[in-house]
Amino acid sequence: MTNQIKIAVIGVGRWGVHLLRNFLANPQVDVVAVVDPHPERLAAVKHQFNLDEDVVLTTQWEDLKKVPGLTGVAIATPATTHYALIKDALQQGYHVLAEKPLTLDPAECRELCQLAEQHHLILMVDHTYLFHPAVEQGKTVVQGGKLGDLRYGYATRTHLGPVRQDVDALWDLAIHDIAIFNAWLGKIPVKVQATGTVWLQGCGEQGLADLVWITLTYPDGFQAYIHLCWLNPDKQRRLGIVGSLGSLIFDEMLQLSPLTLLHGEFEQEGNQFIPVNQRQVVLELEPGEPLGRVCSTFVVSVLSNTPSEVSSGWVGTQLVEILAALTVSLQQGGKPVFLATYPSSVTLREGDC
Incomplete structure (x- = not known):
């Protein structure tokens, strides 16, 4: 060879x-x-x-x-x-x-x-992003149960340009955060929703959305919310998953410490909920350009x-299927769109490209 x-x-x-x-x-x-x-x-x-x-x-x-x-x-x-x-x-x-x-x-x-x-x-x-050391480490944390029962996820991806002329903000930006959520959860959404606003290029359904809000619903009911915008001077690259024992935050803007595990939970005393076990751990990452x-x-x-x-190409296909479903929802003003049933984890069939 x-x-x-x-x-x-x-x-x-x-x-x-x-x-x-x-x-x-x-x-x-x-x-x-x-x-x-x-x-x-x-x-x-x-x-x-x-x-x-x-x-x-x-x-x-x-x-x-x-x-x-x-x-x-x-x-x-x-x-x-x-x-x-x-x-x-x-x-x-x-x-x-x-x-x-x-x-x-x-x-x-x-x-x-x-x-x-x-x-x-x-x-x-x-x-x-699937090759980013923070995403690889994050997958280990989430699937290792360190967050307890998973409650919800959120992500924000904003900046001031570049503004694409071939695709909207949904197709330009969303694929990154969807890929990370899928990798961390080991699952594919079964229902998606999207709403958007057009300011720069066209209008309404005929324009390219500059601002998009997304909701992803996974097979177990877990939901992730994504905010996308390419005309916001407040540049953000932040994604998190919240669980019963804490939160995992991937903040790409913090180059020296992009992945943080925030421990914290509640203890109930009567009708009061008292925060306990609160501490912050910056996770060490392997070096290497993604x-x-x-x-x-x-x-x-x-x-x-x-x-x-x-x-693989099949992983890329799954992500495009999700984006296509989100586009339908976007065009229908946020109507929920149900995807075909996928396996509970992103695994390759023998011979997949």
Whole structure:
């Protein structure tokens, strides 16, 4: 088995540049091509990373078919382009790492996963937060019962831009927190609701929502509430789960101590509820850049021909199905939408991509 793969990076905009940086730093990767429709971006990354002259720089996706021995592609292009690019890549025999969301259509996602299986190829989605040390540690805390009986969850993801023109705030932002809640709980929602407001682009159902409020209901009745907005100068990246024995908080803005376990519960004295056992523990995390872990996992998956258990194409499909259901609810003014019954935990079937 070879210990190195040849990769092309498709799209070197705001996020694709970071994918390129991580793959260039990986000793098991030979970056052989970069594709972007903007020649100035190609010139910029060539200078920034001092790329070798033999690295193909092209504005045309079709040029990759002339690159010998290409193993896989990393796709960081607008979501509306994903389906066609990923399908073509799989049909050409390339393993694929795709930026989230996998596509904007659940049926397209399922088709791509099945295509990857048919061709025995890896299809992985860059759900970066699932590889964050805080999220990995948080899963251990929640599923280890340290919070007691789980009561509810909440998340806030706000900032002032960038404002997307291809998808609304729901599709741009929600997938991160939904993925974290699913991972921590080991479950998939069975009912979802969403309401939103449009200010910047269009209006009503025809516009792209700038503000979105989400409710996720899980099989055991647990509910998580998510607040999303991309025109709020108060930047927040905070998610928590509250239990009978305490709360677990992931606050990405606290870079030195992003994961905190807040112990605390009530003792009843007569008709009074007295807080007891209150203390705060900042949890230590393993070092490592989450995106670097994504890239390394993709490389290992390709070399071993073993799908990622954390962020396979099927996991990405489940998240797109949830977003699609939330979109229906959003368009219907917050009407509850029930999803198909899923397993109680996110597990892969044998052969999943």
